[in-house]
Amino acid sequence: MSAVSQDTAVKTSRVAQVFIYLTLVLFALFYLLPLYVMLTNSLKPLSEITGGDMMSLPRALTFEPWLSAWATAQVGVSPTGLRPYFLNSILMVVPAVAISTVMGALNGYILTKWRFRGDTLLFGLMLFSCFIPFQIVLIPMARMLGLMGIAGTTQGLVLVHVVYGIGFSTLYFRNYYASFPTELVRAAMIDGAGFFRIFWRIMLPVSGPIAVVTIIWQFTNIWNDFLFGASFAGLNAMPMTVALNNLVNSSTGVREYNVHFAGAIMAALPTLLVYIVAGRFFVRGLMAGSVKG
Amino acid sequence: MGFLDISHVSKAYGAVQVLHEVDISVEEGEFIVLVGPSGCGKSTLMNMIAGLEPITKGDISIRGRVMNGVHPSKRNIAMVFQSYALYPNMTVAQNMTFGLEMHGVPKPERERLLADVAKLLQIDHLLERKPGALSGGQRQRVAMGRALVRNPDVFLFDEPLSNLDAKLRVDMRTEIKKLHQNLGTTIVYVTHDQIEALTLSTRIAVMNKGYIQQLGTPKEIYDTPANLFVATFMGSPAMNIIPATVRVEDGAPYAEITDARGHLQSLKFSQANMAEWNGKEIMLGIRPEAITDIDGADRKSQNIQRFSNIVTVTEPAGSDTFVTMTVSGRDVVARMRADASVAARDSFEFAVNMDKAVAFDPKTEARIR
Structure with missing residues (x-):
């Protein structure tokens, strides 16, 4: 031996x-x-x-x-380059990500810590929205946006993305909060904290990983979305993806492949950046809750 | 009218009744332990006192004020949870003062209270740490500290020691008892551990299946259990329950039992009223420590009965030796001194302290008084 x-x-x-x-x-x-x-x-x-x-x-x-x-390439009818559309995308993606993440967190908090009759059914219905193909809602959504008077605007796009994003963000936060001990919420209740105070002081500070996952997920999806952008955005609200398509299709004689390549990288850069900056948390967040820590 | 009054409290989830007409009146400064197996309703009752669960029927009042429907934070109670429920993102100091902050206590006051309690619990050196960096025992102290700074009317402890290892549990048990003695606070304590119940409480409520089986001092519960459930649940090893027949001889009642060889032997009852049960079956309850060798028998007892039987197994446990034998077809445990000379498979003369024996009605399972 x-x-x-x-x-x-x-x-x-x-x-x-x-x-x-x-x-x-x-x-x-x-x-x-x-x-x-x-x-x-x-x-x-x-x-x-x-x-x-x-x-x-x-x-x-x-x-x-x-x-x-x-700055100068021909996009559609005007030689503006991608700059204004990049700005459009930012104006759309930032509020859409922020609102859908916050609402997802609130939903997850309510669905796990303030249970009520029929909450699982409600959650199931919200999950359902994750599986509805975009194409199905195009026409009803166009009608709704029209009725609300925000057709063709950035606000309209934000609304569309928030509505679509809530399903996913709720799913993420609900599953994350499900493993969060309910005794903590009860302790805070006895300590005298109310609904929002518990959310703000107890739940949110430990939600970092899942918030990062949700933000990355939402950011990539909304930034990369083409269908809603092409369908609902007017000329002044057109996001980057649609503009890139127009850039490639706007012919001024020769096809400027080098410009197209540069534009494509620009369109992909923000999501790449988000992954590089927050990627470490992404994996960590995806794993959270799967193993008891 | 007590300090904390639980009167006719019932709880039902839909059609399932989990608590039936519970009545407990707690005096100021009492240490009440709710004990019972899991699912007996003890935690539900505690949550209702805390206001975390609505009351289906009945009233709970603290200091004469009915608390039904009052928000947990407005009942002036504090609770220590099984998992401690320390806020992971806050330091120990923030954890302990969170409740005060929520109740609008000004900062200098908060700091003074925090310092007092931290000193009392000897956690002043931990105040800047996060709960994640504490050991189990330290977390336990912080959780108690968080309850103490509030200076509540009633402390609620929900199985606070069950996450600790065996040694620490015993230490913290003593710690809690000291705390209660020094501060004289009113405590309601939930546990499934009967030893904790017996050692800590001034009174115990033994619960099973949503009913209070018995409410009394640890001595009452231990010596005169109200029914078979209380008798077997409280005490370790459990009380021996032996089927026996009552027979009256010369006016005195005897319990007739069968030893391992199948011979009938009788033990004289101390209670004269057992004569009413002449010829009937009963369940005889004898604590292990009431069956000893003859030298080890309780000298103060008025009624030591001898009983010889074959020893099945001996289990030396350091301070005591547990001896198992068969009586009336059941395993019976006797608790001997460590140096009693008992060997397995031998015949041995036992001394049974019948002053400590109790009898139960086999049908109702209630103790025969």
Whole structure:
């Protein structure tokens, strides 16, 4: 019994390890390829691309396509670049994310800590909204927006996204709060805290991970949405995704691939940023509640 | 009219009745323990005192003021929860003063009260920590501190020790008892642990299936249990319940039981009124410590009966040795001194202290008085 046997421990052989890492690296490269193409081509003069050299690094580095996509490119009828639409998207996404997250948190709090008759049914119905395809609601939603007098406006888009987002944000917060000990709420009640005070002082401070998950989820969905933007946004409320489409489709003779690539990266950048900044919490939040801590 | 009055309180969830006409009157400074197996309604009753659950029927009043429908925070009560329920995002100091803050107590006052209680509970060095950085015993103290700073009329403890390990539980038990002795506060304490109930309380309410089975001092509950449930629930090891027949001989009642060999033996009752049960079946209840070796028998007892039987198993437990035997077809445990010379499978002469024996009606399960 001098040497302790390691046979029982899980151990992969060196060959298997090399194989695993090789596969992972290959897949990573494969997934990075589109980004590489977009990035390199957005920094080339158009002539290099039309010369048929899509895969090579830029020979003459230029930021002209980026400046053009941002400020001067032809989008639809006006040569404004993507700048105003970027602003539209921000004006839409920030309130929509904020409102749907706050409402989701409140809903989750009520559905778990202030139970009432029929609350599970209500929650089930709210969940249902997660599974309704966007296309089905287009026409009724257009009618509703019209009746409310906010058709074609950013407020209208915010409303649409909030309505659609509440289902998901409620689901996230409800499941998170379900594992939150009810005794804490009772203790706070005895201490004399009311409905909002408990929410604000007891629940919200520990909701960080799930709030991050909800914000990332909502931000990506709303920012990347094309259908609602294309259907409900007027000229002055058009979000980035729709504008990008218009940029690519607005022909002024030659197709400026480098400008299109730059515009596409711009449209993808905010969601990428959100993932990079908050990504660590994303995984942590998704795991929260699944394992008892 | 007591300090805390629970009168004819019932609780029902739909058609399910979980508490039936509970009546408890608590005097100021009393330490009442509600004890019973899980599902007996003790926690429900406590939640109703706290105002966390509505009362279906009956009244609960504190200091003569009916509390039905009054918000928990306005009842001047404080509660210590099983999980301690410390706010994880706040420091110990913030945890303890949260209630005061909610009640609009000014900051200097809050700090003074906090300092007093922290000193009393010896947690002054922990005030800036978060609950996550505390040990189980420290959390327990903080939870009690949070209740103490409020200086409430009634303290409610909901199984506060059940999350602690065995040693700490005993320490904290003593701690709580000291606290009660020093402060003289009124405490209602819920537990399923009968030892906690016996050691801590001034009075115990034993509950089962939504009924109060018996309300009395620990001694009353232990020595004269009202029925079979109380007899077997309180005490460890449990009271021996032996089927027996009553037989009167020369005017004195005897309990006739069968030993392991199948021979009839009789034990004379101390209670003369058992003669009324002549010829009838009863359940004889004898605590393990009332069955000993002859030298170890209680000298103050007026009625020691001898009884010989074959020993099935001996279990030395350090301070005592538990001896198991078969009587009337049931396992019976005797509690011996550690140095009593008993061996398994041997015949042994036991001394039974019949002064401490009780008898139960096998039909109603109530104690025969």
